[in-house]
Amino acid sequence: DEKFELIKRNTVEIIGEDDLKEMLSDETNKREKIAYIGFEPSGKIHMGHYLQIRKMMDLHKAGFKVVILLADFHAYLNQKGTLEDIGKLGEYNKSVFEAMGLEAEYIYGSEYQLGAKYTEDVYKLALRTTLKRARRSMEVIAREDDNPKVAEVVYPLMQANDIKHLNVAVAVGGMEQRKIHVLARELLPNMDFESPICLHNPVLSGLDGVGKMSSSKGNLIAADDEDKDIKKKIKEAYCPMKEVDGNPILEIAHYYLEYPAELKRPEKYGGNVVFESYEDLEKAYVEGLHPMDLKNMVAESMIKIITPIREKMKGMNI
Numbered sequence: 001d002e003k004f005e006l007i008k009r010n011t012v013e014i015i016g017e018d019d020l021k022e023m024l025s026d027e028t029n030k031r032e033k034i035a036y037i038g039f040e041p042s043g044k045i046h047m048g049h050y051l052q053i054r055k056m057m058d059l060h061k062a063g064f065k066v067v068i069l070l071a072d073f074h075a076y077l078n079q080k081g082t083l084e085d086i087g088k089l090g091e092y093n094k095s096v097f098e099a100m101g102l103e104a105e106y107i108y109g110s111e112y113q114l115g116a117k118y119t120e121d122v123y124k125l126a127l128r129t130t131l132k133r134a135r136r137s138m139e140v141i142a143r144e145d146d147n148p149k150v151a152e153v154v155y156p157l158m159q160a161n162d163i164k165h166l167n168v169a170v171a172v173g174g175m176e177q178r179k180i181h182v183l184a185r186e187l188l189p190n191m192d193f194e195s196p197i198c199l200h201n202p203v204l205s206g207l208d209g210v211g212k213m214s215s216s217k218g219n220l221i222a223a224d225d226e227d228k229d230i231k232k233k234i235k236e237a238y239c240p241m242k243e244v245d246g247n248p249i250l251e252i253a254h255y256y257l258e259y260p261a262e263l264k265r266p267e268k269y270g271g272n273v274v275f276e277s278y279e280d281l282e283k284a285y286v287e288g289l290h291p292m293d294l295k296n297m298v299a300e301s302m303i304k305i306i307t308p309i310r311e312k313m314k315g316m317n318i
């Protein structure tokens with residue numbers, strides 16, 4: 001129960017909650033405790049990624065073996081570059097995740113995705129999935145393209161297939177992965193594999209308030225940003241007075257501040273305030289807490305979180 005609460009904390013949803021509870025209470029380990037997340041290797045690792053890495057650390061703490069898929073073929077199918085360049089980004093991503101303190105096993109998709117059994121299962125999934133559904137599952141994930149390619153519908157089939165071939169019990173991802181995961185839950189039981197439990201994390205809004213935080217848009221705080229860049233980005237970020245929805249700074253405050261959280265402020269601006277919980281802070285913000293006060297709090301804690309990661313990476317010489 002304590003483990004379940006740790007795993008559930010800060011997630012949007014867990015599909016198959018009862019199965020997860022059963023796994024946690026079953027000491028015979030009937031179902032191997034393996035949790036897994038895949039990332040298309042990327043040139044920038046940001047605070048949205050870190051939210052997911054922290055969740056993998058929670059799962060590790062709760063007794064799961066953690067597997068990180070460096071999804072090189074997926075990135076390749078999604079038009080992110082040559083396999084060679086993507087492979088280098090994978091190594092870089094792995095060092096960032098290690099600097100964040102994650103203990104995990106790392107695997108490249110290309111290490112097993114060309115196997116005969118794997119390929120045969122992709123064909124099976126291809127026969128059982130409509131084009132329409134495969135495309136819909138990719139709505140948020142596929143790179144924009146005026147002439148969409150067949151690669152776009154191969155991608156979700158492979159992702160579902162990975163869950164089987166890596167023997168995953170708990171598949172983790174941002175909410176944008178949901179439709180692929182639901183497809184996997186539906187199809188895998190007819191392919192000699194137990195339906196995966198799916199855990200979905202929130203997707204952070206971009207600092208510009210336009211879309212989601214994304215490596216390709218530059219609207220992010222990176223895991224290795226310098227203090228002065230963090231300050232500047234937060235200072236310039238979209239943070240509408242009294243508004244909660246789509247407010248990236250309030251979202252960061254939600255997931256990254258430690259509560260009780262203290263706002264330190266000169267007496268003439270109202271003096272120090274302690275917020276017992278995020279809900280407490282949100283209420284104060286809706287009632288008129290100044291965006292600059294919120295930004296100062298958020299900048300200070302982001303610097304506290306990012307500094308050790310950045311310093312560890314400097315020592316890793318990548």
Ligand code: NAL
Binds near residue numbers: 038069141163172173
């Ligand atoms: C995530 C990705 C690729 C393959 C996966 C296989 C199983 C579980 C998760 C996976 C990458 C992900 C992304 N679709 O958007 O980065």
